[in-house]
Amino acid sequence: MPRVLIADDEESMRKLVARAIAMDGHETVTAQDGAEALDILTREDGAFDLLLTDIQMPVMDGIALALAAARDFPNLTVLLMTGFADQRERASNLNAIVHDVITKPFAVADIRTAVADALATRKE
Template structure:
């Protein structure tokens, strides 16, 4: 299946999303913030199919992470998550590099569907 990197500063959500995506057979790697996620991406030379990141995080937020990831690994599909309307607004200008923005709270079915859609769009490209 696919390799997915999840970046979220909330451990319970990171674990929930990781388990949900893992149910579909994907390999999941997690990071506590954008800086750690970028470090993992760099160490593994971008060998991920999807970056799923929260927007609002300490150290490096998801927007900065998405911009750096798209610059360094242009083939990486990026999916953002947020529970804040103002953060969703910040992401609207990123349509060229971000597949979609998933609004929190979401159900396990919602996140699995969003990931499946993002991965399907990658396979069409």
């Protein structure tokens, strides 16, 4: 069962995404910001198949989290989410470490498909 770490500062979004991808049998762990997600990654020695993170969050944003995760856990697949065009532009420079950027709002089917695609192509 793939393990997915979800980081988003909006509780409703965290819950929606966690429920959506749990429908496909994935184990989910959630964090309310990048710093908490990085703490979880470090504590669990990167034992996740996918990091799914919002870009714009307080404390540590998703881009800083993606950079730290790629540095510390190079086999971890990273999928970003954002509702802001300028944030998507910032992420475009991260093609080497980020699988894709999903634009909010999205349908449940869209996030499930994006997660399935990211997991199917993850680094071994």
